[in-house]
Amino acid sequence: MEQLVIVRSDATDHFTASVVGVPEVSAEGKTEEEAIARVKQALRRLVRVGEIVSIDVPVNGQSNPWLDGFGRSANDPDFPRIRKNYSARGPRKMPNDSVVRLLTFPPEPLVC
Numbered sequence: 001m002e003q004l005v006i007v008r009s010d011a012t013d014h015f016t017a018s019v020v021g022v023p024e025v026s027a028e029g030k031t032e033e034e035a036i037a038r039v040k041q042a043l044r045r046l047v048r049v050g051e052i053v054s055i056d057v058p059v060n061g062q063s064n065p066w067l068d069g070f071g072r073s074a075n076d077p078d079f080p081r082i083r084k085n086y087s088a089r090g091p092r093k094m095p096n097d098s099v100v101r102l103l104t105f106p107p108e109p110l111v112c
Contacts, residue, residue: 007032
């Protein structure tokens with residue numbers, strides 16, 4: 001198991017190593033190598049007495065709002081015509097002279 005560790009020097013002879021994402025596992029040493037060796041031992045002890053499991057945590061019982069409407073136009077018989085019309089319009093000038101390009105989704109296939 002690989003784990004990211006942040007090592008920082010607080011003083012000339014003082015290094016602290018902390019496991020990223022596991023704030024309760026950290027160690028100190030007089031050298032960087034000593035701090036890393038100690039944090040490795042602390043992480044081994046934690047894993048040896050516990051078990052690593054993966055869980056799914058619902059967010060207040062809600063679904064993902066970004067994905068709720070995804071693909072809802074895929075079966076719409078008018079969708080290809082609407083998409084073609086928007087794509088054909090090209091760049092638009094806005095009142096402040098900035099250019100806006102209407103993007104299509106999914107993007108047109110790239111022909112090489």
